[in-house]
Amino acid sequence: MEKLSKIGRYDFLAEPFHCDFSNHLFMGHLGNHMLNAADFHSNERGYGMNYLNEVNRTWVLSRLAIEMVDMPKAYDRFSVETWIDSAMKFFTGRNFKIVGESGHVYGYGKSVWAMIDLNTRQPVDILAVRDGLINEYVETEYTCPIEKSSRVKMSAEADPIRSIDTYYNDVDVNGHINSVKYIEHVLDLWDLAWYKRHTIKRFEIAYVAESHQGDCLHFYREQRDTDIDFNVRIAKSNGGGEEAEVCRCRVLFV
Known part of the structure; x- marks a missing residue:
């Protein structure tokens, strides 16, 4: 398999009926674009769901943080950049950067993913897939400046x-x-x-x-x-x- 770049970049359009009353993209639709970018990136590099489903595995999202300066407006074209910044036995970290055509940075995302067995629904060893292929795509130098997800504490009185x-x-x-x-x-x-x-x-x-x-x-x-x-x-x-x-x-x- 040809070695691809560690960072993937995928182009999207803020479609008007995916925007709210203020003419800006809904956060949910932005989230979908980010998850699609993650899927495209992992499939192209050989450890995505297309391969995993053949061996009874799948990716599941464990944590996600999105921090935005502003949101794309209707008809704006933008890109989602995504890359893996860490790979461990049971979890992997994936970052996102949302960028406009002019280079304007709308915001960033940080996520944590687990790989599970489709039958048991329990975590499995990520590094065992294709002899740890994911390690070849870990990128630690490209900046994602937002904080990781915090530990949310809730009282019984919520x-x-x-x-x-x-x-x-x-x-x-x-x-x-x-x-x-x-x-x-x-x-x-x-x-x-x-x-x-x-x-x-x-x-x-x-x-x-x-x-x-x-x-x-x-x-x-x-x-x-x-x-x-x-x-x-x-x-x-x-x-x-x-x-x-x-x-x-x-x-x-x-």
Whole structure:
């Protein structure tokens, strides 16, 4: 296999119906573009889902932090650069840079991924795939200046905000609730009036457990040190009455 560059660059368009009332790209659609870039990058280099599914493996997102200066507007063409900055036995770090045609940097992302067995749903050794091929593509010199995801702490007094059921459109290729769907549902906890006064500066999400179609998701929100900084916890229930945590988020506005 031909050795490719360590950094991949993929071009996208902010399509008008992927933009919100302010004519800027929805954060959820940006997240989809970032995950697509990650998929393109890993497949081209031989350790992506196209190969992994043949050996009963897949990638799952464990953590994601997105920090933006601003968002692409409708019809803006932009690129997502992505690269691996670390590879360990059970986790790998992947960075993102969102860049406009003129070179303007919209923002950055940091993520952590695990590889799991499709049957057991348990983590497997990333470095065992193709004799550790991923190590040949680790790039540590290219800058991603944002902080890694923080450890979100929530108290037992966090306010329950909303519960929603999950359906066909929530499920992705891995058979569980799509990583970006959680982001969209979390951002819906604030109404249109809030977004007319505030924009999203930073979004963090840490995935704790999988949820599936038919699970009911419960959203709890708690304010941090300022009135524009929040933690969110998502839990699931499947009819038995007990809740299990699915993920935790931080949302910082400006």
